[in-house]
Amino acid sequence: MNKQRMEAFSDGVFAIVITLLILDIRIPSVPAEGLAAALVALVPQCLAYVMSFCVVGFYWAVHHRVAHQVKLVDGTFTWLNLAWLLFVSVMPFPTSLLGRYPLQALPIVIYGVNLVVTNLTGLAVQVYMARQPRLLHEPVARGAIARLVPIYVTVNALYGVAIGLAWVLPWGSYALYAGVLTWMIVRNILGRPRMEEGTQPGTTPAAAA
Amino acid sequence: MNKQRMEAFSDGVFAIVITLLILDIRIPSVPAEGLAAALVALVPQCLAYVMSFCVVGFYWAVHHRVAHQVKLVDGTFTWLNLAWLLFVSVMPFPTSLLGRYPLQALPIVIYGVNLVVTNLTGLAVQVYMARQPRLLHEPVARGAIARLVPIYVTVNALYGVAIGLAWVLPWGSYALYAGVLTWMIVRNILGRPRMEEGTQPGTTPAAAA
């Protein structure tokens, strides 16, 4: 089983999820003179939209790097990948919840739990892959996954703190979600793919060319 | 007519169906203190969502394997494939119905009938393909389709029992749906592609490599 359709299908899911997010911002039916106030009331939904757009974009970038190393796909990889996509596909629901009830604890908790579970399934895909060299273009470097673990532990611990803060300091939760996301995106932009560095030795020369 | 656009189009349909499923889980407009209760009331819809996500993911994996054997696509194949995709595309409707009326007989029946019809059109695609060696990379092994039949008969018989149980024991119907789905996914993960084994002799060495 080659990987092309797995990539095409995954790209489709990411593209659809990221685009469906906007459908949650519904325009209320108000008389014209109340339009400005109604639009101001949508600001939390717009911020939730931007955050989730970046979250899905980030997972897509990670998926891109993981799939880049893969040569063949087996049944386990397919279903681990589907589990990852399941939690990515769920994103419009916690996003919509957060946009509508921005200062309630429950939506903040659900949003954070979804992020943690998505991270864990994404990590599971990478751990499985590292143990199946027959599926890869070249074996994952020794210790690459071990180096991944502290990053995942830190990120998920911060999300755990954000979840805990939901009941006492919602703005702290948002600061943590936005901060971790910004940190991840900056790492991604800086082109220091530490999260996958050990597993992609072949791409470094190409990127340096 | 080559098969690339058939695959791209089918992947698109599968990716969209699997992602649209989440749109059926609508957040009710409730005051903040009623939010927890409103979210608990969504649990049946969430379970229906997960089941249908796995169903669509499974059909995608089967489609992937079928298409892998195909070299050329003719008019009949195109329309049999479209019929298969039609019943896959319908999935959000019975899923939504099941999530909203989880213990009524009718939604359980409609869900099961849709599964049976989707299976039959998928089988029709494979039977047609086996009889058109000119469309394939290599001919389907003698008896491959004959070996498929008992699996399809068993699966659809179990769905038939689940449909019959809808009026007397809805939980029995769910156990059967979930059980058959789990059995199919486990077979898929275990990499013993019995359902298509005879028809894909060329891929066995690659998978064993």
Added chain:
Amino acid sequence: MNKQRMEAFSDGVFAIVITLLILDIRIPSVPAEGLAAALVALVPQCLAYVMSFCVVGFYWAVHHRVAHQVKLVDGTFTWLNLAWLLFVSVMPFPTSLLGRYPLQALPIVIYGVNLVVTNLTGLAVQVYMARQPRLLHEPVARGAIARLVPIYVTVNALYGVAIGLAWVLPWGSYALYAGVLTWMIVRNILGRPRMEEGTQPGTTPAAAA
């Protein structure tokens, strides 16, 4: 400008339109004892869904054949193609209208007008292509477009009659829409691609191989 992204984009649009159609079949909020009656009331929408699924599937098959002949894409082709996709993308609207008001004249008229306009833009794409041999793998055979014209005239004349019947005999309109669609699909399945036969001489040997 190569044609690959034009195909990928068009496939995406067709796949999304064909899958979005199901979203128009909304489940009414009724008490459990009224569910059967509510589902029976959805039958016209289900029939409209199946018809439009086949319509979009048919246009996809035609698009597939047209794009198969193309090697390069220029600005005019891109925008003619976008005009074609515009009227395909509109399909969920007249479908939904037809499903909700099945025996009113106006929805039948709008549905028919959309079919006629989609046909005409599709024909425009083919006429333009035939006059731009530099965009094609091999020149369109002399007279190929001339042979297309009577088919398009017949189909659109039948749609015109169906539109006229909307006010006096709605069932006659439906019979014509379904009849023409069945005729087109049967031609497509029989593998006698008369509509494009002259324009695809190169594919006949391949299909016969």
Added chain:
Amino acid sequence: MNKQRMEAFSDGVFAIVITLLILDIRIPSVPAEGLAAALVALVPQCLAYVMSFCVVGFYWAVHHRVAHQVKLVDGTFTWLNLAWLLFVSVMPFPTSLLGRYPLQALPIVIYGVNLVVTNLTGLAVQVYMARQPRLLHEPVARGAIARLVPIYVTVNALYGVAIGLAWVLPWGSYALYAGVLTWMIVRNILGRPRMEEGTQPGTTPAAAA
């Protein structure tokens, strides 16, 4: 990191956005005798739909040309591209707003601001690309970006005037939006890709062949 998945993902986003636009045209529940009036009331939404379909189609054509020059994708390119796609993905919202409140100032302003921001992120992608020859098939010609600037300045200045007119002369705003869009599409169709001419010297011979 190769560019194929960036293209596949971007094509998916463009295809979904352009197709989702139709979902905003909702059919009101009216008695049959009020249907004609209800449909006439949808005319502004239909016009907004056509305009946004052309806008998204135009950005897709520009994206196509930009991506055509790219060989490799780095982290910065990925996130600039995601920012561009973010503002393209937002389109269904201002389109829906414009269709429902066509003569209010605020929707016209929001629509225009979204166009300006989308243009600026698209320009940022091209400026970044021109400075990273290692990502390109061949270096961007000297002065190509400098020649882009007056076009972007003119377009965005016209949009700025349209935004200013929203409070005093809404029809003037529409005339400017439609006029600029028509001008851009005509330039695109005429095949004089001035906007990217300097950056795509390699494609001119191919197009002339």
